[in-house]
Amino acid sequence: xxxxDAAAExxxxxLLERVLARAxxxxxxxxxxxxxxxxxxxxxxLGHDADLARVIEVExxxxxxxxxxARRHLEVAELSLKLGVPEKAFEHYEALVRLExxxxxxREHLARLADELGRADRHADVLAEAxxxxxxxxxxxxxxxxxxxxxxxxxxxxxxxxxxxLAVLSEDGAPHEAQLTAARxxxxxxxxxxxxxxxxxxxGE
Numbered sequence: 165x166x167x168x169d170a171a172a173e174x175x176x177x178x179l180l181e182r183v184l185a186r187a188x189x190x191x192x193x194x195x196x197x198x199x200x201x202x203x204x205x206x207x208x209x210l211g212h213d214a215d216l217a218r219v220i221e222v223e224x225x226x227x228x229x230x231x232x233x234a235r236r237h238l239e240v241a242e243l244s245l246k247l248g249v250p251e252k253a254f255e256h257y258e259a260l261v262r263l264e265x266x267x268x269x270x271r272e273h274l275a276r277l278a279d280e281l282g283r284a285d286r287h288a289d290v291l292a293e294a295x296x297x298x299x300x301x302x303x304x305x306x307x308x309x310x311x312x313x314x315x316x317x318x319x320x321x322x323x324x325x326x327x328x329x330l331a332v333l334s335e336d337g338a339p340h341e342a343q344l345t346a347a348r349x350x351x352x353x354x355x356x357x358x359x360x361x362x363x364x365x366x367x368g369e
Contacts, residue, residue: 177206189225197226217243217252234263241273250277258290265294266303271310278314288314288321292328301337308332309342312349322353329353 180199187196200222207216217240224240227233241256254277260270271291278287288311295307312328315321329350333343 173206173210177203177210180206184219184222193226197223213243213247217247230263234260237263238270250280253277254281254283254286258286261290261294262297265298265307284314284318288319288324301335302339302342305332305335305338305342305346308335309346312346316349316353322357326350326353326357 180203183199184196184203187193187199189196200219203219204216204223207213207219220236220240220243224233224236227236237256237259241253241260244250244253244256254274257270257274257277260267261274264270274287274290278284291307291311291314295304295311298304298307308328308331312325312332315328316325329346332338332346333350335343
């Protein structure tokens, strides 16, 4: 009977939750991970999105393959947005940008959430960190330019913006357009920087 099936499923979920709570983490986490995997199936069929997001985060404790980690981060990010928890979504899009900086959609979601939550500082940091791991000079320049624009236009952190724009200009293999943009943006900042007039005075002598 449907009522009996529902009661049985409830008992199974409660049993698995007890295992999840009591099983060890770390190197001996196989039982905990198996409980999380079974709970994922239960909560997916029940449509319990908050619980589903929670057990996927438990799975992330042991997943090491980058593509599998990214898949789970994306699942939790999307569930968090659906549940109206943008702070949690922001955390997982941070992880996604670090793992897959080449995926523009991750960066766009992170930018929107940073604007919504007032987290431009973290946004700029994540872009700069992702640039350090980027696999090509083109992507590295794109990420540093984006971080520099956040530093310059949102945070008004001219010193950090200058460093990022100059890094784009010094990157061998960076796209021409990115370097032109960096040059246009860094020149007035350098001109306004403390001590900027000293070089001009020396050149005039």
